Amino acid sequence: QSALTQPASVSGSLGQSITISCTGSSNDAGSYKFVSWYQQLPGKAPKLIIYESTKRPSGVSDRFSGSRSGTSASLIISGLQAEDEANYHCCSYAGTHSVIFGGGTRLTVL
Amino acid sequence: EVQLVQSGAEMKKPGESVKISCEGSGYTFRNFWIGWVRQVPGKGLEWMGIIYPGDSDTKYSPSFEGQVTMSADTSSNTAYLQWQSLKTSDTAMYFCARLYGSQLDSWGQGTLVTVSS
Numbered sequence: 687q688s689a690l691t692q693p694a695s696v697s698g699s700l701g702q703s704i705t706i707s708c709t710g711s712s713n714d715a716g717s718y719k720f721v722s723w724y725q726q727l728p729g730k731a732p733k734l735i736i737y738e739s740t741k742r743p744s745g746v747s748d749r750f751s752g753s754r755s756g757t758s759a760s761l762i763i764s765g766l767q768a769e770d771e772a773n774y775h776c777c778s779y780a781g782t783h784s785v786i787f788g789g790g791t792r793l794t795v796l
Numbered sequence: 797e798v799q800l801v802q803s804g805a806e807m808k809k810p811g812e813s814v815k816i817s818c819e820g821s822g823y824t825f826r827n828f829w830i831g832w833v834r835q836v837p838g839k840g841l842e843w844m845g846i847i848y849p850g851d852s853d854t855k856y857s858p859s860f861e862g863q864v865t866m867s868a869d870t871s872s873n874t875a876y877l878q879w880q881s882l883k884t885s886d887t888a889m890y891f892c893a894r895l896y897g898s899q900l901d902s903w904g905q906g907t908l909v910t911v912s913s
Contacts, residue, residue: 689840720897720898720899732893732900734902737899738897738898738899777900783829783855784843785831785843785900787833787841787843788840789840790839790841
């Protein structure tokens with residue numbers, strides 16, 4: 687299965703909202719119920735921020751939210767803050783205990 | 797608190813072998829799959845494969861099948877990733893992560909493997 691498609695970069699101003707898309711092939715459509723998103727700060731390990739497309743782990747800011755439609759999923763970050771500047775990776779569960787990652791999106795906060 | 801702690805950075809020459817580790821704590825290690833993820837500097841995340849420590853059932857991504865070996869030791873709550881003959885193209889950061897349901901909920905801090913002559 688090929689990697690999921692994300693924009694290479696997005697940017698937004700402090701306080702604004704941004705959306706990062708994650709699109710797969712029609713073969714992935716059935717698995718889009720199980721999309722997760724990870725935030726990776728510079729020099730750090732990825733951190734789970736959204737799972738099962740729309741759920742947020744305990745302790746993750748409610749400024750982060752997720753949505754799903756057809757063969758795509760999206761991460762929405764509202765009220766952008768400077769500390770949100772990071773790489774964001776989407777991931778789809780592919781069954782048999784395996785996953786597929788997107789190429790990653792670099793978020794710049796202006 | 798669930799924690800995964802990885803071994804330190806490795807610097808190797810092409811053709812050498814290496815084994816890196818990932819020690820779990822704060823949960824029943826044998827009952828959860830541990831995945832391995834590669835990240836080449838400046839690039840995205842790549843799924844390498846996964847192991848179930850309880851019975852060492854292992855599933856490799858086709859891109860990594862035959863290139864690496866995953867193992868686990870439940871007596872020390874540790875998962876391992878090893879190479880028999882490293883290539884310069886293996887230079888990357890390697891992360892272990894726990895699979896909880898359909899997501900990777902806890903990650904190790906990463907182990908940098910550098911392969912250079």
